[in-house]
Amino acid sequence: MxxxxxxxxxxxxxxxxxxxxxxxxxxxxFIDLEWTDLVPEGQPAIPPVIQGLIQHDGPSLSSQQPPSQGVRTDWNGQIVRLPGFIVPVDYSGTGVTAFILVPFVGACVHVPPPPANQLVFVTTAVPYESSGLFEPVNVIGMFGTASTSTQLADIAYALSADRIVPF
Structure with a gap:
């Protein structure tokens, strides 16, 4: 015994x-990705262009989204880490459970969204207590191509987050 x-x-x-x-x-x-990694080879990465103030009572920002030049499938099913900023889509209590990860502050909210291949739709089982839109984060999880359309923008990639940590 x-x-x-x-x-x-x-x-x-x-x-x-x-x-x-x-x-x-x-x-x-995990694989460290940069936003330029998401643009197909030979295609230019479109930098954010901010020209003056946006008229929020004008046409929707999503209607001003430039067309995407394709996607990369190199990391489908891989665990990656990608830095960016949170644009909340869904909440659970006070935490964000679904959001658009964007490459620069204000994308999709204060300036027109970047092309779909520069946006990632993130879901997380554990709500993330975000301190706001200007907080940079690193998101680590399973990555893949997945066409999603929201009121804010068309999105070409998805990431199922295992961890979200301040950048």
Whole structure:
């Protein structure tokens, strides 16, 4: 009986050690992406153009979204890390559960959205307590191409977030 209990403790300790090693390996096991990586090779990355103030009572910003020049499928199904800014789409309590990850502050809200291949629709099971639109974050999770259309913009990529952390 004592030997059986000792074996269980040894097995439990081994499992805990394995889980800890797996978590630390996972913490470093992702591909770092930049926004330019999402644009197909040979296509120009369109930088944000801000010309004066936006008339919010004018045409919708989504109608001013430039066309996308295609997508890259290189990272479909891969765990990636991508920095950006949050444009909230859905909440649970006070946390954001779905948002558009954008490459620069104000995209989709104060200036016309960038092309679809410069936007990522992010979902998370654990609501993220965002401090606002101007907070840069790193999002780590499963990445892929997925055409999504919202009132704010057309989006070419999706990311199922495992972790969202301040940049």
């Amino acid at each position: 004592v030997a059986n209990h000792l074996d269980r403790r040894t097995m439990l300790a081994a499992l805990v050690a394995f889980a800890a090693a797996s978590d630390s390996a996972f913490a470093e096991d």
